[in-house]
Amino acid sequence: MRKTLLLLTALSFNLLYALGQDTPQHDKAYTGPLNKVIGEAGNDTGFDMAPETTPKVVAAAVSSIKTKMPVGPFQPNWESLKANYKVPEWYKGAKFGLCMHWGLYSVPAYHNEWYEKHMYTDGGIGAWHAQHFGEQDKFGYKDFIPMFSAEKFDPEAWADLIQKSGARFFMPACQHHDGFALWDSQVTPFNAKQMGPKRDLIGELCKAVRKRGLKFGFTNHQIENFQFINPPQAMLDKMKAEQADLFDPKWASFYNVADRSDEACRKFLVGWFERNVELIDKYQPDMLWFDNGVDQRYLDPLKLMVAAYYYNSARKWGKEVSLNTKKAAFAPSGVNTATIGSVLDFEGKTPPGIRTGTWDVDTEIGSTWGYTSDMRVSNASAIVGRLIDIVSKNGTMMLNLSPKADGTIPQEQQQTLLGVGKWLAVNGDAVYDTHNWITFAEGGQDAPKIYFTVKGDALYAIILGKWPGESVTITSLAQDKAPEGKVTSVTMLGSKEKLKFTQEVAGLKINLPVAAPCDIAYTLKITGLKMNPATTTASGSPMN
Incomplete structure (x- = not known):
């Protein structure tokens, strides 16, 4: 089993890089179109903090791993992960x-x-450290461990x-x-x-x-530890000569600087x-x-x-x-x-x-x-x-x-x-086990900021900020904008009051409770309208 897994890993590896490559190969910047509205992006070539190493070294590491792999459907390749993975x-x-x-x-x-x-x-921080704890060759990062x-x-x-x-x-x-x-x-x-x-x-x-x-x-x-510390050359030379801190053999594999x-x-x-x-x-x-x-x-x-x-x-x-x-x-x-x-x-x-x-x-x-x-x-x-x-x-x-x-x-x-x-x-109830509506929010500046979530056939409208007063109008639920159906009830989480409402050209106007049931933000639960289904996927990636 282990030999098979390693072979599959090597095959996947070879599709990406030529055999024998021995120079660091960082990902090239993605140049295709990206949908920034949904946060679509690739790897950041200027800030990755991966070990500065080569495919050849990675292959050597993989081939020297002796751990017995558990039996199961997952193999170390993208095709297997895609076929077997589901978001919990x-x-x-x-x-x-x-x-x-x-x-x-x-x-x-x-x-x-x-x-x-x-x-x-x-x-800077190096000088602050020396002032408060001592010079780095006398008091290194390792010396914080007992503290x-x-x-x-x-x-x-x-x-x-x-x-x-x-x-x-x-x-x-x-x-x-x-x-x-x-x-x-x-x-x-x-x-x-x-x-x-x-x-x-x-x-x-x-x-x-x-x-x-x-x-x-x-x-x-x-x-990210392998090349995390990069001291100035004079500090390195001094510690190396003294076999101190970063170059102390007892701590060399803790710092990963000496080698x-x-x-x-x-x-x-x-x-x-x-x-x-x-x-x-x-x-x-x-x-x-x-x-x-x-x-x-x-x-x-x-x-x-x-x-x-x-x-x-x-x-x-x-x-x-x-x-x-x-x-x-x-x-x-x-x-x-x-x-x-x-x-x-x-x-x-x-x-x-x-x-x-x-x-x-x-x-x-x-x-x-x-x-x-x-x-x-x-x-x-x-x-x-x-x-x-x-x-x-x-x-x-x-x-x-x-x-x-x-x-x-x-x-x-x-x-x-x-x-x-x-x-x-x-x-x-407006947070756990919910998904997005057709729009995530409305309002702001001169109007109350209202965010939306959906659970089943209920639409939640969360009013952020100060208590809006006697009433609030949700413009996204205006007569000509609202989804199919008819609003049958509006309640506020934490309140037992029955709320009156009218659906108008300007929006769904709701008379609010006399007293706010909480602080920070206030949630209206609206039923009767046809809600969009859950937007999760098995892979976790966005819907096509």
């Missing part, structure tokens, strides 16, 4: 989940989660908060660009069980979150595969998310092996699971509207218009992804507004949390989450 039913209707950036960078809590990259520089204590970490309290937020899934970062693993690993010694907290942070969270009936996965950024040969990269890529296998086997994730580093086509043979291993394992578990990737990482055609075997993720930016299929947006709760001491945190109103916009366009929002190094979630972030959960407790 649970994810289609989830609509709101949480992710998390927590790691060694939470200790200095300065600038952002890329602290490791920026601390090895002259001036990442997580002494106040309470997974049960975290899981309670996650549940109260209204999130349906939780996906913490299991390792960021620094490669420090937050789980009990036998593949890498640089992990939270053997160092720092001396705890299996991922395992404890997994158990607590699933105990509350929520889905659990994780985000994995480690592929960036083809052989070192081959070992790194094999290690990346083995870490994923360990995570899959150990925690049976409901979703596995990868950052930009897996985007480039020359990595296809390796990531296809991870996909086949994951999906065949999930068949054995009897679970619906999915990968979650960016841009054209799992779109061999070069455009994300033809994604195969993965849910598409947009980082921070929501498509301007409706995008059918299944997709999500990962977005920050504050001004940085990882905790920083001066980070600004968005309030519940801002997060709910973002959620409504994403869901009205048919997407799912994945909101990022930023815990402190001691294992606490800052009070300001907790307040925001509880505010979102309070709003969802009243209005969740």
Whole structure:
């Protein structure tokens, strides 16, 4: 079985690159027409963070992997993924989940989660580091490990908060660009069980979150670790001469700076595969998310092996699971509207218009992804507004949390989450298990901003912003614009009042309750009109 899979991988690989190619080959910029309204795009050739390596090295890594592949229908090629993959039913209707950036960078809590990259520089953040912790050859990034204590970490309290937020899934970062693993690993010694907290942070969270009936996965950024640190030459020379920090033999494979040969990269890529296998086997994730580093086509043979291993394992578990990737990482055609075997993720930016299929947006709760001491945190109103916009366009929002190094979630972030959960407790029927209508919103400026979602035969109109007063008019439901049928009832979620309405040339005019049932946004449920059917697809890609 394994020989067959490797052969299929090699054949797929050879279709992309000539044998013996030994120079880095980044994807060429896609030059065809793109539908920007739905966020159609290809891989970003200027920002991919994939290891600067060659197809030849990737092929060597694939051929040296000794892991036995699980038996199942998935083989490591695009044709097999396309034939066998389906978006999990649970994810289609989830609509709101949480992710998390927590790691060694939470200790200095300065600038952002890329602290490791920026601390090895002259001036700027490098100078700040030297001033506060010492020169880099005396106090390197590795020296934050004992300070990442997580002494106040309470997974049960975290899981309670996650549940109260209204999130349906939780996906913490299991390792960021620094490669420090937050789980009990036998593949890498640089992990939270053997160092720092001396705890299996991922395992404890997994158990607590699933105990509350929520889905659990994780985000994995480690592929970007191989060339993440790029110090100035003088700093490199000094450390090399001293055999210090980046060049300390005990830490060489943690930093991946002292040796960036083809052989070192081959070992790194094999290690990346083995870490994923360990995570899959150990925690049976409901979703596995990868950052930009897996985007480039020359990595296809390796990531296809991870996909086949994951999906065949999930068949054995009897679970619906999915990968979650960016841009054209799992779109061999070069455009994300033809994604195969993965849910598409947009980082921070929501498509301007409706995008059918299944997709999500990962977005920050504050001004940085990882905790920083001066980070600004968005309030519940801002997060709910973002959620409504994403869901009205048919997407799912994945909101990022930023815990402190001691294992606490800052009070300001907790307040925001509880505010979102309070709003969802009243209005969740207009969010969960919904899909887009024929238009995602109307109004704004001088008129109330109203967003739309659909569930079954019900149209939900979510009024964002301040309470509009005695009445509101929905222009999209004017006599000459409304879908087939006749409005038979209008209610407001959270209110028991029967609402009077009239359908006029100007729109559907609705008399609102005397008192608002909640704050932030207010949802009207309208029945009687013919609604468009669900716009999800088995592949997750947009409808043709």
